[in-house]
Amino acid sequence: MNNYHLSKSKYCNGIQCQKMLWLDKYKNEEKEKINNESVFDNGQEVGELAKNIFGNHVNIEFNKDLNIMLRETEKYLKEKNIVLTEASFVYDDNFCSVDILVKNNNNMEIYEVKSSTEIKDIYIEDLAYQTYILKKLNYNITKSSLIIINSNYIRYGDLDLHKLFVIEDLTNEINNKLNEVEVNIKKIKETMAINNEPLIDLGIHCVTPYECPFFKYCTKSLPLKNVFNIRGMSNSKKFSLYKEGIYSYEDLLDAKINDKYKQQIEFELFHKEPIIDKNKIKEFLDTLSYPLYFLDFETFQQPIPLYDGVKPYMQIPFQYSLHYIEKENGKLEHKEFLAEASIDSRRLLAESLVKDIPRNVCTLAYNMSFEKTVIKNLAYLYPDLREHLMNIHDNIKDLMIPFYKREYYTEEMYGSYSIKYVLPALFPNDDALNYHNLDLIHNGSEAMNAYANLGNLSEEEQLKIRKNLLKYCELDTFAMVKIWKKLQEQMDTIKN
Ligand code: SF4
Secondary structure (H helix, E strand, O other): OOOOOEOHHHHHHHHHOHHHHHHHHHOHHHOOOOOOHHHHHHHHHHHHHHOOOOOOOEEOOOOOOHHHHHHHHHHHOOOOEEEEEEEEEEEOOEEEEEEEEEEEOOEEEEEEEOOOOOOOHHHHHHHHHHHHHHHHOOOEEEEEEEEEEOOOOOOOOOOOHHHHEEEEEOHHHHHOOHHHHHHHHHHHHHHHHOOOOOOOOOOHHHOOOOOOOOHHHHOOOOOOOEHHHOOOOOHHHHHHHHHOOOOEHHHHOOOOOOHHHHHHHHHHHHOOOOEEOHHHHHHHHHOOOOOEEEEEEEEEOOOOOOOOOOOOOOOEEEEEEEEEEOOOOOOEEEEEEEOOOOOOOHHHHHHHHHHHOOOOOEEEEOOHHHHHHHHHHHHHHOHHHHHHHHHHHHOEEEOOHHHHOOOEEOHHHOOOOOHHHHHHHHOOOOHHHOHHHOOOOOOHHHHHHHHHHHHHOOHHHHHHHHHHHHHHHHHHHHHHHHHHHHHHHHHHHHHO
16 A cells, blocks of 8 residues: 655655645646646756756766666665766655766765746755655765855856855755654655545645646635636635635625735626726826837746846847827828847847837837837947937836726726736637637747747748737737727727
8 A cells, every 4th residue: 555656756746735646646637738838848948957966977867767766776875976867766765866966985976957047945845855865875975055046147158157156055844854854754645545525625735836737626615706717816815714604705795805806806797897987088098199009028937048148047039019190180100020040139129120110109018018128138248239229228118008007998807907818808709819819829938839840840940930929019018009999989988
């Protein structure tokens, strides 16, 4: 009954919630796909790079037959001094591969690599699990450390691994946790040995440290509209209301919650008429002027800075779409930019932007802080373009404002002011504005992943992806034009 095979990731899942691990084994068909592919890819890339921190090393190749990895590890551990990556060990059916293992005589140091810029509790659990196994196998572990990314590192020239990565020595903390690991392993194995679903209720562990893929399954008995559908409310508040037994929209009406959450609930329960505050909308529209530009950037971010002047996870723009109207009742025009694959195109993008947007014109963005940050970073990088870029920056207005302030709000916005909710709420039957009708690229993360992978594709495949990236980004600014026009229509109803 104790033969459940544990790995680092299963142990960490079990620490988050044993029911998650149980469902994964016994009700796997209920698991929902959570899209974190780029996180996975980034993790692998960072892991591979970090392996070089200690210079020459021997990598234990992955093999489905773990015994082969174990045998290889054993063979190389006969060396007096060696750095091994993916060295693999098993103790009592608990398996682990150590990202980096440094052996000096009889002493060993364990390094676990993460693509994050901060230490998280779950990483400590992961490291403790590995240290436990190696100590149980009687190895002399003198150091247990995490290797994370230094968020302050700015690349100039070749990557400096010793500045890009930070080594956090957690030996004392880990050693103090080893008894806890033993207890956890025992509990996990007991849970996995029973046939009945564990009785574990919903809690903050359902969303932290990772979103649980069984959340839909575990909430299936809740009313369709429940506390977890409230937009903008913190997870801790949602779970504390749930614990108090307050989870249906009806229950929430009497609960102590912010008015904006109540508003969402009332709109959806009682199908209330839309809020359209024409005076406020007019005030907003009066701040805009012709020529009027609509701007949207697509960016990507990577833990390992690709270019000079870039920090880990900095937003790098690779594309923009720009719709514009020169004068009242003027024609809607469109311009765009999409970088070539795998080259630093920030300069070309910045030059194109100052060519496409004249000084002193009003530019609309949706959730402008993002566009403003991108432009400010470009202005910092290119002093000769700075004055023009900052002029664009200073003249940006935010089309999100009337929706953010709920001066325009409908039941179908479901408490959100994101364009992905506002657009279908305002244009429910317009196929041309439906992101689901696009091919291949339907949202910002798909765009980011598609661009990041562009250089690995054939010319023909690249053309196809580029065409779809352009269509996607164009829809973003076209949607803004349609939303702006919808606001204007409300003014027409005042005039008439
Ligand atoms: S949804 Fe929550 S309770 Fe259910 S398995 Fe996942 S973490 Fe556990």
